[in-house]
Amino acid sequence: MPISSPYKPLLILLLAGFLAALISVSIGSTAIGFEDTLRVITGSGTELQQTLILELRLPRTLSAFATGGLLAVAGALMQVLLRNPLADPYVLGLSGGAAVGALLAMLAGAAGFLVSGSAFVGAMLATLLVFGLAHGSGSWTPSRLLLTGVVVAAGWGAIITLILSMTPASRLPGMLYWLMGDLSHAATPWPGLIILVLVCLMVFPLGRALNVLARGSLQAAALGVSVRPLEWSIYLMASLLTATAVTMAGSVGFVGLVVPHMLRLVLGNDQRLILPACALAGGTLLVLADTLARVVIAPEQLPVGVITALIGVPTFLYLLYRSR
Amino acid sequence: MTRLTTEALIIDIPGCASGVPLSLAIEPGQVWGVLGPNGVGKTTLLHTLAGLREPRSGQLLLDGTPLGDIRRKTVSQRMGLVFQDRQDGFPATALETALIGRHPWLSPWQMESGENLAIAERALETLDVIHLKDRLVNTLSGGERQRVAIATLMTQSPEIWLLDEPTNHLDLQHQTAVMKLLRQQAACDRAVFMCLHDLNLAARWCDQILLLYPDGQACWGPARDILVTSALESLFGQRLLSAELDGFPVFVPG
Numbered sequence: 001m002p003i004s005s006p007y008k009p010l011l012i013l014l015l016a017g018f019l020a021a022l023i024s025v026s027i028g029s030t031a032i033g034f035e036d037t038l039r040v041i042t043g044s045g046t047e048l049q050q051t052l053i054l055e056l057r058l059p060r061t062l063s064a065f066a067t068g069g070l071l072a073v074a075g076a077l078m079q080v081l082l083r084n085p086l087a088d089p090y091v092l093g094l095s096g097g098a099a100v101g102a103l104l105a106m107l108a109g110a111a112g113f114l115v116s117g118s119a120f121v122g123a124m125l126a127t128l129l130v131f132g133l134a135h136g137s138g139s140w141t142p143s144r145l146l147l148t149g150v151v152v153a154a155g156w157g158a159i160i161t162l163i164l165s166m167t168p169a170s171r172l173p174g175m176l177y178w179l180m181g182d183l184s185h186a187a188t189p190w191p192g193l194i195i196l197v198l199v200c201l202m203v204f205p206l207g208r209a210l211n212v213l214a215r216g217s218l219q220a221a222a223l224g225v226s227v228r229p230l231e232w233s234i235y236l237m238a239s240l241l242t243a244t245a246v247t248m249a250g251s252v253g254f255v256g257l258v259v260p261h262m263l264r265l266v267l268g269n270d271q272r273l274i275l276p277a278c279a280l281a282g283g284t285l286l287v288l289a290d291t292l293a294r295v296v297i298a299p300e301q302l303p304v305g306v307i308t309a310l311i312g313v314p315t316f317l318y319l320l321y322r323s324r
Numbered sequence: 325m326t327r328l329t330t331e332a333l334i335i336d337i338p339g340c341a342s343g344v345p346l347s348l349a350i351e352p353g354q355v356w357g358v359l360g361p362n363g364v365g366k367t368t369l370l371h372t373l374a375g376l377r378e379p380r381s382g383q384l385l386l387d388g389t390p391l392g393d394i395r396r397k398t399v400s401q402r403m404g405l406v407f408q409d410r411q412d413g414f415p416a417t418a419l420e421t422a423l424i425g426r427h428p429w430l431s432p433w434q435m436e437s438g439e440n441l442a443i444a445e446r447a448l449e450t451l452d453v454i455h456l457k458d459r460l461v462n463t464l465s466g467g468e469r470q471r472v473a474i475a476t477l478m479t480q481s482p483e484i485w486l487l488d489e490p491t492n493h494l495d496l497q498h499q500t501a502v503m504k505l506l507r508q509q510a511a512c513d514r515a516v517f518m519c520l521h522d523l524n525l526a527a528r529w530c531d532q533i534l535l536l537y538p539d540g541q542a543c544w545g546p547a548r549d550i551l552v553t554s555a556l557e558s559l560f561g562q563r564l565l566s567a568e569l570d571g572f573p574v575f576v577p578g
Contacts, residue, residue: 083411205432212427216411221376223480224400224428269414272435 009267013280020284021065024291025057029299063248064183064290064304065283066192068255070245072282073199075256076274077238080210081231082142088257089242092149095253096156097126098246103163103175115178116187116247123243126152131235181252181305183290195244199237200279206230207272214269252305255282258312265319285311325352325513326387326402326483328373333382335372337365343540345382350484355510356517357530357547361560364536366519367408370486373517374405400428404482406473408489408519418464418472419457422448425479447478450505452498466493474502485509487518491525503529523564523575527551535559 026037032049039045040053071089078087089095101122105115134148160179167175178185203210209230213220217227245252259282263274289307296302332345346369350356358366371377373384375391384391386402404425422444423436430436448454451471456464461472470493477485485506491499506516507529520526526533526547533551534544537559543550551573553566565578 083414085414208427208430208432212424214414215416215421215424218371218376219407219410221396222374222400222405222407223424224395224397226396264414268420269416 009273010276010280013277013284017065017280017284017287020287020291021061024061024064024287025053027291027295028052028057059189060183060186060290061287062189062193063186064286066189066196067183067186067245067249067252067283068259068286068289068308069196069279069283070192070241071252071255072259072278072285073196073203073275074238074241074245076260076271076278077203077210077234077241078256079260080214080271081234081238082146083214083216084142084146085261086257087146087149089238090251090253090256091153092146093130093153093156094123094126094239094242095246095251096153096160097129098123098243099179099251100156100159100163101125102178102246102250103160103167106171106175106178107163107167112185113187115185119250120243120247123246124239126156127235127239127243177303178250180303181250181308182301182303183249183293184301185250186248189248192244192248195241196279196283199241200276203237203275204272206233207270207275210234210271211269214271249304252286252308254305254309254312255286258316259285262316262319326515327351328403328484328515328517329385329388330373331383331385333372333384334380335365335368336378336380337368340365341540342380344542346534346542346544348534348544350515350517352483352513352515353510354515354532355506355530356515356532356534357526358517358519358534358536359521359523359526359556359559360536361538364538366536367488369536370405370488370517370519374403374486375399376405397428400480400482402482403484403486404477404480405486406477406488406490408492410469410473415460415462417458418448418453418461418468418475419444421461421472422457422475422479425476425481428480443481444475444479447475448472450478451475452501467495467498470494471498471502474505478505483514485514485516485518487516489519489521491520491522499525523551523556524572527573527575 022034022037026032026034030052032053036045036049037053040049075088078089078092079085081087098119099122102115102119105118130145130149130152134145164172164175209225212223212225213227213230221227260274260278263277263281267273267277285308286304289311290304293302293304293307328350330346330348332347334342334345358369360366368377372379375384386394386399391399423440426436426440426443445454445457448457451474453468453471453475456468461469464472474490490502494502503525510516530547532544533547534542535550535555536542553564553575556575557564563578564575566573566575568574
């Protein structure tokens with residue numbers, strides 16, 4: 001599909017992401033001016049400012065960016081795979097599996113890495129379960145996969161409620177924050193960022209094949225696309241992205257569903273443009289949301305998932321209302 | 325120049341006992357018409373010929389090489405298919421839709437060049453839908469969408485054109501325009517193989533005919549040998565009247 005100037009929207013989004021990160025690291029319990037922030041980034045500034053920005057705030061900002069980017073790209077991939085605008089890692093039950101894994105670990109008294117690791121295992125198990133069941137004995141169709149995902153997600157939801165109702169009250173707040181998405185426990189942003197960049201690079205040469213796949217699997221096969229291997233690799237990539245995001249920040253809903261759609265309404269539907277744009281816009285959205293989550297009722301923090309929904313819903317509805 | 329041959333091909337229609345094996349030779353320059361009542365397997369045959377479905381038995385050869393031994397991408401450079409129904413999962417314009425026909429000709433890293441754009445625009449122009457190129461396909465009428473689909477095949481520019489009821493939804497003048505286009509393609513040493521419902525279109529424009537009967541029987545050959553009233557009456561279980569106009573047979577239900 002022709003793009004008049006493919007790089008302009010990406011440049012604008014990159015700039016927006018950078019600005020959001022700048023705002024995010026300069027706002028907090030101790031406000032640091034933009035000038036001072038720029039000074040710290042370029043290597044000068046006081047020692048306190050350096051510690052505050054580079055060691056405390058920057059990792060969290062990068063984690064937020066990575067999480068948002070991962071979720072948005074995962075959502076965009078799932079939507080092409082299922083040729084359904086409702087598809088998203090959350091609808092397909094991936095995050096439900098991750099949540100059950102994390103909550104079980106928390107119930108057993110684990111913390112930190114064990115919770116993240118068990119969330120990752122849960123997400124991958126959920127992936128295998130959905131794909132295996134949808135595959136069944138016959139061939140799987142997008143609607144069958146979507147329906148399987150939705151039903152499995154409902155099952156995870158019931159297990160989550162069961163775990164919550166069996167948990168002593170003292171442990172509930174931590175679990176609820178995890179379920180609503182919370183970046184304060186993100187250990188390191190690097191695995192997420194690296195996976196995000198790698199997947200974007202891997203997906204770019206597949207972009208046109210994905211455009212063709214969006215027209216239906218038979219049409220894609222008639223145009224020379226090896227449909228089954230392509231579908232498998234998209235599904236596995238989307239699952240890996242989701243599992244990584246959920247491991248970092250718990251269950252942040254809504255980004256995977258809304259960011260790709262907002263971008264499609266504005267930029268059209270060329271996956272070669274949409275996928276990197278999703279990475280940038282999803283990241284930016286989550287950085288802004290996390291900044292708000294930190295400051296709205298400071299020193300208390302809100303779960304970031306609440307903010308993404310509160311920003312995302314009206315923006316999305318507005319764009320949808322105005323769309324052609 | 326590419327020829328598609330089938331050796332003792334039996335297509336896989338669920339719940340249908342195997343029929344007569346088909347040994348067809350679809351040669352450059354020929355225009356084939358497939359006729360038969362609903363559900364007889366015309367679409368299944370087209371999908372099988374395109375390599376999208378496994379046959380129950382027999383094999384398909386593209387220039388003598390079994391279809392399964394050729395890379396999917398190479399196959400799609402030589403053979404293309406217009407489907408009977410299409411999915412419009414995400415909104416796309418008519419030009420974008422035609423342009424996906426270039427997919428088999430581009431490497432993964434290549435962007436569509438101006439040359440590809442020109443090919444797609446020429447195809448839209450030939451099919452008389454160039455004025456709709458920036459319109460979203462899902463806002464077009466059935467006939468306009470059908471023409472965009474044929475333009476996509478023309479953009480793909482294969483040597484074997486498979487079409488599933490290409491005149492569906494088309495008004496009279498566009499039916500004729502499409503049939504003329506297909507004849508022109510055949511004159512440029514391409515092969516055209518299509519399913520049709522209109523006996524008179526088949527009689528007017530096809531030189532080879534394949535009849536598929538509900539009981540699994542089939543017969544094929546040059547149009548003038550196959551298109552005889554008695555054979556067509558038993559094919560559709562319908563009495564027919566026929567006459568000759570301008571040297572072409574015309575059939576009407578009797």
